[in-house]
Amino acid sequence: MYELIVTEKPNAAKRIAEALAEGKAIREGNNGVYYYKITRGKKDIVVACAVGHLFGVAQKEGKSWNFPVFDIEWKPSHEMSKGASFSKKYLDTIKKLAKDATSFTVATDYDIEGEVIGLNVIRFLCKQKDANRMKFSTLTKPDIEEAYESKSPHLDWGQALAGETRHFLDWYNGINYSRALTSSIKTAGSFKIMSTGRVQGPTLKIIVDREKEIKAFIAQPFWQIELHGASKNGQVLALHEADKFFEKEKAKKVFEKVKDEKNADVANVEKKQFQQLPPHPFDLTTLQIEAYRCFRINPKETLQYAQELYASGFISYPRTSSQQLSDKIGYRKILGEMAKQDAYKKSSELLLAKKNLQPHDGKKTDPAHPAIYPTGVAPNEHNEREQKIYDLIVKRFFATFGDAAIRVTVTIRIDCKQELFVAKGTTTVEKGWHTLYEPYVNLDEEELPSVQQKDKIVVQKIELLQKETQPPKRYTPASIIKELEKRNLGTKSTRAAIVDTLFDRGYVDGKSIEATNLGIKIIETLEQYSPKIVDENLTRHFEDAMEKIRSGEATPETILLESREAIAAIIDDFKKHEKEIGQKLIEANQETREALATLGSCPKCKEGKILIKRGKFGSFAACNRYPECTTTFSLPANALLKTAQKECSECSYPKIISIRRGKRPMEFCLNPDCPTKQQETATFQEKQCPECKEGMLTLRSSIYGKFLGCSKYPKCRYTERLTSAPLQQMPSKIPASGEKQKKTKRKKKDDGK
Numbered sequence: 001m002y003e004l005i006v007t008e009k010p011n012a013a014k015r016i017a018e019a020l021a022e023g024k025a026i027r028e029g030n031n032g033v034y035y036y037k038i039t040r041g042k043k044d045i046v047v048a049c050a051v052g053h054l055f056g057v058a059q060k061e062g063k064s065w066n067f068p069v070f071d072i073e074w075k076p077s078h079e080m081s082k083g084a085s086f087s088k089k090y091l092d093t094i095k096k097l098a099k100d101a102t103s104f105t106v107a108t109d110y111d112i113e114g115e116v117i118g119l120n121v122i123r124f125l126c127k128q129k130d131a132n133r134m135k136f137s138t139l140t141k142p143d144i145e146e147a148y149e150s151k152s153p154h155l156d157w158g159q160a161l162a163g164e165t166r167h168f169l170d171w172y173n174g175i176n177y178s179r180a181l182t183s184s185i186k187t188a189g190s191f192k193i194m195s196t197g198r199v200q201g202p203t204l205k206i207i208v209d210r211e212k213e214i215k216a217f218i219a220q221p222f223w224q225i226e227l228h229g230a231s232k233n234g235q236v237l238a239l240h241e242a243d244k245f246f247e248k249e250k251a252k253k254v255f256e257k258v259k260d261e262k263n264a265d266v267a268n269v270e271k272k273q274f275q276q277l278p279p280h281p282f283d284l285t286t287l288q289i290e291a292y293r294c295f296r297i298n299p300k301e302t303l304q305y306a307q308e309l310y311a312s313g314f315i316s317y318p319r320t321s322s323q324q325l326s327d328k329i330g331y332r333k334i335l336g337e338m339a340k341q342d343a344y345k346k347s348s349e350l351l352l353a354k355k356n357l358q359p360h361d362g363k364k365t366d367p368a369h370p371a372i373y374p375t376g377v378a379p380n381e382h383n384e385r386e387q388k389i390y391d392l393i394v395k396r397f398f399a400t401f402g403d404a405a406i407r408v409t410v411t412i413r414i415d416c417k418q419e420l421f422v423a424k425g426t427t428t429v430e431k432g433w434h435t436l437y438e439p440y441v442n443l444d445e446e447e448l449p450s451v452q453q454k455d456k457i458v459v460q461k462i463e464l465l466q467k468e469t470q471p472p473k474r475y476t477p478a479s480i481i482k483e484l485e486k487r488n489l490g491t492k493s494t495r496a497a498i499v500d501t502l503f504d505r506g507y508v509d510g511k512s513i514e515a516t517n518l519g520i521k522i523i524e525t526l527e528q529y530s531p532k533i534v535d536e537n538l539t540r541h542f543e544d545a546m547e548k549i550r551s552g553e554a555t556p557e558t559i560l561l562e563s564r565e566a567i568a569a570i571i572d573d574f575k576k577h578e579k580e581i582g583q584k585l586i587e588a589n590q591e592t593r594e595a596l597a598t599l600g601s602c603p604k605c606k607e608g609k610i611l612i613k614r615g616k617f618g619s620f621a622a623c624n625r626y627p628e629c630t631t632t633f634s635l636p637a638n639a640l641l642k643t644a645q646k647e648c649s650e651c652s653y654p655k656i657i658s659i660r661r662g663k664r665p666m667e668f669c670l671n672p673d674c675p676t677k678q679q680e681t682a683t684f685q686e687k688q689c690p691e692c693k694e695g696m697l698t699l700r701s702s703i704y705g706k707f708l709g710c711s712k713y714p715k716c717r718y719t720e721r722l723t724s725a726p727l728q729q730m731p732s733k734i735p736a737s738g739e740k741q742k743k744t745k746r747k748k749k750d751d752g753k
Helices: 011-021 087-098 112-125 141-149 157-187 198-216 248-258 284-296 299-311 331-338 344-352 384-400 477-486 497-504 515-528 535-551 556-574 576-597 730-750
Strands: 002-007 026-030 031-041 043-049 057-058 073-078 101-109 221-231 232-238 263-276 405-416 420-431 456-468 599-601 611-617 618-622 631-632 640-647 652-658 666-669 697-702 705-710
Touching: 002 011, 002 112, 011 031, 011 043, 011 141, 011 299, 031 087, 043 087, 057 157, 073 087, 073 157, 087 101, 101 112, 112 157, 157 299, 157 556, 157 576, 157 705, 198 477, 198 497, 198 515, 198 535, 221 248, 221 263, 221 405, 232 405, 248 420, 248 456, 263 420, 284 299, 284 384, 284 477, 299 384, 299 477, 299 497, 344 384, 344 640, 405 456, 420 697, 477 497, 515 576, 535 556, 556 576, 576 599, 576 611, 576 640, 599 640, 599 652
Parallel strands: 002 043, 002 101
Antiparallel strands: 026 031, 031 043, 057 073, 221 232, 221 456, 232 420, 263 405, 263 456, 405 420, 599 611, 611 618, 618 631, 640 652, 652 666, 697 705
């Protein structure tokens, strides 16, 4: 007989067992699934783990495609998806261990998702109505021991019910709307799986609306007058005080007045000193935004790296909305531990010398967790990006305790023939918290020369510059996360995944997020025929409702009933226009597919377009005027291929982008003889091509690496590996290689490896 503690992931089970054990934790299990037996005081404890969600929401009737449908239930994840088959052995292990347990404790992550994971384990596998609850923000020994000794006798039912309601609402909206879109295409005579969701639709609309603003933007010309001068202490650059002239005649009139002046006077000098307060501690959103600014790491990856750091005990729980730190975490203790790490010794000692340690907290709070902070545990080796995220979190933590920086803004007004020109510059005179946050401080330092009123300025030149107003900027992966938070759409943990889904569906594209033609047409179609599907106000209403469930102000039954009624009405209205919606979506999909496949003009016939196509042996590029034009190009295998939307500067052939998992995108020219592709021919010029007997084998470089190829290409496509072993001709090289790999994999499987 023992107490069963259930964690969310294997690493957490190990750390909790080691922290609570009075002695050594004994690991048992098989098939890669382990649990830990420990003793604490006179109590025997078993610590087991899930692997995230062991259960998912599914339709009771099975695979029926009717809609709207609301008859749902929780089912084991492995029964719903082959990709989740690995979770069955974890489910079976907990179920087995629960039979001999006399008490149960949930130690999953203390948030809405963690509460749902724990709730489902307790009621479906342990057959209990309630359980004890451990609450912790770090996986360090002191925090885990404190969480165990002060555990709650009940689950956090506010979190559990709010989390379960969120799952049900997401299923109601996602399944019914996606089935409606897919059905509309089928009704119109085609087939394509389409998807949208409770937050996905409004998010796409935000991006599409921005795209429409950009396309509708009409640049407006304006003029600026710029004075380049020199004082006795240095150069000065000043703009006319009017800044932008939107009437050309007014700008010209001022310019004509001052253009030939050789001298000007300093009318006045104004200095303003101000304090720049330290930054707030990181919540998840600000961490994601800052990581993108500093390292161009996208928000989804930032969360993954932060989660790994948390699971290893190096930082506190990252899925938090709080920008506040509690003194209960022990500021001086953490800084004392950080001082043991060489990289952070100096900053830690600087802060420990302060009499009063008080972080500059922000307004945002979270009932479950404080802001993100380092635990003081020295990290072992981890990958470069995890190290960057860790360093950013540590230095942000330091900076919040720093002194305010002192900065000075100097404004110089220059009188040139009764026309005032203004130069501004801001510099830091006392770094304060900047020293603790380097190199992540992002401030412009512009020092102006020291001048006084009535000083002379030698005018070197005065220019009349014509410029244009700029359209709104597209969202970045970081700024769209910030926008969703501002509008209260989605959660801190799901926003990055929602944006990622839009990319996967082909609704958006690019680092600066651009709505594709398909994404635009989906929103336009839904706005015309079923606008509530993409109505952010409706989505926000239910976000607020789930917070009321969490606080006990509303019940799940009331909110779910309201949601079912709203969705049923939306679907009823949708079905009235099903065929029209389907026709528009088919057109949009065809246009998008063609746009994504088109690389550029055919360099041979000049009339056709080079398209990415798929054949028996994989992807290749070919002219769409085949058979009139037989131009073809081989393409890399096992890669996502996209048009670069530009031509090669050397040969004017289309350029293409190859994207492989875990590697940087590679841009290359389709022309195998492009001058940009290195050819080291000297060593091999004497070797005649064995195929055509006319060309010479030369050393070439391509996306595949270096190889030997006939100089008569494309007339002769003979190639050899650098080992001198003959290869297939170029068009069949990639498929042949792929086929060989498949055979190797099959052989290993047959050998039982």
